[in-house]
Amino acid sequence: MRAARHSPKRNALPPQSGTSPCLSPIAHFTPLPSPTSVLSLSYLHPSVASFKRIFLFHSRAESGNTGRSILCLFFVDDKDQTFAEPDLPMRCDDEGRLIFPAARAAVWFSNPFKQKEARPPMKRLLKELLEAESGIGAMPLEFSVEFTRTPDESFIRCSEALRSYALERHGATVVLAQTPWPAGSSALRRKCPALTDFAVVPVPAHRADARYPSLQWTLACAATALTRYAQAPHRLRERLQCAR
Numbered sequence: 001m002r003a004a005r006h007s008p009k010r011n012a013l014p015p016q017s018g019t020s021p022c023l024s025p026i027a028h029f030t031p032l033p034s035p036t037s038v039l040s041l042s043y044l045h046p047s048v049a050s051f052k053r054i055f056l057f058h059s060r061a062e063s064g065n066t067g068r069s070i071l072c073l074f075f076v077d078d079k080d081q082t083f084a085e086p087d088l089p090m091r092c093d094d095e096g097r098l099i100f101p102a103a104r105a106a107v108w109f110s111n112p113f114k115q116k117e118a119r120p121p122m123k124r125l126l127k128e129l130l131e132a133e134s135g136i137g138a139m140p141l142e143f144s145v146e147f148t149r150t151p152d153e154s155f156i157r158c159s160e161a162l163r164s165y166a167l168e169r170h171g172a173t174v175v176l177a178q179t180p181w182p183a184g185s186s187a188l189r190r191k192c193p194a195l196t197d198f199a200v201v202p203v204p205a206h207r208a209d210a211r212y213p214s215l216q217w218t219l220a221c222a223a224t225a226l227t228r229y230a231q232a233p234h235r236l237r238e239r240l241q242c243a244r
Contacts, residue, residue: 052076052173054165054198055232056158057225060151060180061217062210067112069151070221071158074141074229075165077101090233097137098233104142106161107225108154109218111147119145120222129226136230155191162194176236178203178228180210203235 053076060069091099111117122143130136148154165173175198181187183202189195209228213220 050172052170053236054162054173054175055229056175056177056179057228058177058179059205059209059221059224061212063212066212067110067150068212068217069110069154070218070225071108071110071151071154072225072229073106073158073161074103074232075106076103093137095137097135099137100139100230100233102140102142105144105229106158107143107145107222108157109145109147109221110149110151110154111218112149117147117218119147120218122222122226125219125223125226129223129230133230139230152191159192159194162192162198166194166197173198174236175200176203176232177201178205178232178235180205201236201239203232203239 055072055074055076057072057074058069061067091101093099105122107122109117122141122145126139126141130139146157148157175195177188177195177200179188179202181202183204188200206228209224
């Protein structure tokens with residue numbers, strides 16, 4: 001019997017040097033692009049992609065169903081984009097201390113008891129905070145303080161303030177919200193329906209913020225709210241950096 005003759009396939013190509021025989025010689029892998037700075041993309045530059053900022057802080061007493069709570073809105077001046085932009089250095093004084101943009105703070109305390117609480121000295125608490133925080137040079141704030149009977153009433157006032165802000169047409173606004181509710185929960189929007197018109201960035205709450213003292217609790221809560229506001233620029237920068 002004559003042995004069968006095997007002729008090589010005409011279309012077969014020898015493997016290129018340095019390639020696996022299991023891979024097609026024409027296969028190419030495009031390297032991943034290197035990380036791009038936002039500042040190199042004109043449409044994402046802070047001068048174009050600017051937005052306003054509001055910091056919302058809320059805590060409530062964890063000891064029993066007392067109904068005590070604090071709710072704050074910090075409306076930040078929109079002129080200084082370095083407050084939140086992670087690719088830009090934050091504005092500092094000659095000694096390297098952070099300079100906050102001007103802002104106005106609306107504060108609501110819910111107190112269901114008949115005994116009236118004294119209005120906290122917000123300006124004095126702010127001064128004490130600046131003296132304790134060596135890294136902050138200035139934090140100009142104007143305050144308005146109100147008392148309500150229930151937390152729900154405070155949220156109604158908060159929602160009204162946000163609707164008034166929206167009617168003033170300030171433009172795109174991001175709300176940095178630090179509340180007891182976890183990220184992704186719809187509880188905050190149910191409590192404050194006006195938030196549906198804003199982009200909300202959740203910030204984890206501190207468990208210690210819910211430990212209200214029996215006496216002078218409004219004083220302690222106001223000091224805590226100011227401290228959390230002082231931390232807000234770094235929290236917002238972290239989330240913007242992660243999103244990019």
